[in-house]
Amino acid sequence: MDEDNSQIEYVKKELKPLFVEHYKELLGGEYEDFIKASSEYQRKAVRINTLKKSVAEIKKRLEDKWVLEGVPWCAEGFWMKYRDGKRFDIGNTPEHQLGYIYVQDAASMIPVKVLNPLPGELVLDMCAAPGSKTSQIAQEMRNEGLLVANDADGKRLGALGINLQRLGVHNTVITKMEGFHVKKQGEGFDKILVDAPCTGTGTIMKTYKVIGMWSYSLIERMKRIQLKLASHAFTLLKPGGVMVYSTCTLEPEENEGVITKLLERNPGAELLDIDFKGKKNKPVLEFKGNKYNPNVNKCLRINPHDNGTEGFFVAKIRKK
Numbered sequence: 001m002d003e004d005n006s007q008i009e010y011v012k013k014e015l016k017p018l019f020v021e022h023y024k025e026l027l028g029g030e031y032e033d034f035i036k037a038s039s040e041y042q043r044k045a046v047r048i049n050t051l052k053k054s055v056a057e058i059k060k061r062l063e064d065k066w067v068l069e070g071v072p073w074c075a076e077g078f079w080m081k082y083r084d085g086k087r088f089d090i091g092n093t094p095e096h097q098l099g100y101i102y103v104q105d106a107a108s109m110i111p112v113k114v115l116n117p118l119p120g121e122l123v124l125d126m127c128a129a130p131g132s133k134t135s136q137i138a139q140e141m142r143n144e145g146l147l148v149a150n151d152a153d154g155k156r157l158g159a160l161g162i163n164l165q166r167l168g169v170h171n172t173v174i175t176k177m178e179g180f181h182v183k184k185q186g187e188g189f190d191k192i193l194v195d196a197p198c199t200g201t202g203t204i205m206k207t208y209k210v211i212g213m214w215s216y217s218l219i220e221r222m223k224r225i226q227l228k229l230a231s232h233a234f235t236l237l238k239p240g241g242v243m244v245y246s247t248c249t250l251e252p253e254e255n256e257g258v259i260t261k262l263l264e265r266n267p268g269a270e271l272l273d274i275d276f277k278g279k280k281n282k283p284v285l286e287f288k289g290n291k292y293n294p295n296v297n298k299c300l301r302i303n304p305h306d307n308g309t310e311g312f313f314v315a316k317i318r319k320k
Helices: 003-014 017-039 055-062 106-115 132-140 154-166 209-213 216-236 256-265 294-298
Strands: 045-048 066-071 074-082 101-103 122-125 146-151 172-176 189-195 237-247 269-271 300-302 312-319
Touching: 003 017, 003 209, 045 055, 045 106, 045 132, 055 066, 055 074, 074 106, 101 132, 106 132, 106 189, 106 237, 106 300, 106 312, 122 132, 132 146, 132 154, 132 189, 146 154, 154 172, 189 216, 216 237, 216 256, 237 256, 256 269, 256 294, 256 312, 269 294, 294 312
Parallel strands: 122 146, 122 189, 146 172, 189 237
Antiparallel strands: 045 074, 045 101, 066 074, 237 312, 269 312, 300 312
């Protein structure tokens, strides 16, 4: 049995019967593709940090030893593999140590591109640690304006601070509190990212712990936290401000369900279309008796087998 098949068989043995039943109902004919993609070695992607060097300069430094393939939805993003075919820890490269590149899954780059933070704006990253999206936001802002990077986990804040320092970010204030305790600043934030904690079923290839932790009770607990975070974030926006809600789970209750509840509670919330240069799946309008707001079809749903990335869900909301 080859390595790929053995990994698939291992994952299948670890899956709970309820998980199998649940995801076969959710994905239908795509279920086997999902399991295969969730069992494979994850190809490495990096984001070039233009706060320090241009994309052209870093590509020139890397291309002698590395094959770079551009990420279609992020001009600074590249999949990387060693030219001689050997596996190599990108984190040990001088370019990574110097903060010229940041190892980040290609799908993880999407929420910030959708948010489109601009130089000079007041921006909140509500669940920031360990800092991949925070540093990407600062990069899009060109270190101009003010970025508030908040997280409730003090242990993870250490990694956040180190990463921001290494990457040359200096327009950011780090705060530690539950996201729903963040206070409104002035008339409100221009942009807010809520990359919410979730069941993580889009990231099985990264950690098989996701399989063991999955349960209906965990989904219920996560969706309550997510709705609380997203609802509070919406109150912090200025009129005309935009927030992006994202998760790395495929669970409709944590994605379309949360957005449906947010829209119900906030008549001034408007879902916006998302332009995405890649393969995507249709948002879920009904699942297990739950009917979701038809406007969720504007959201972005990406399965692990769509683009060779983690699975992700992204919603873009404007405050009228």
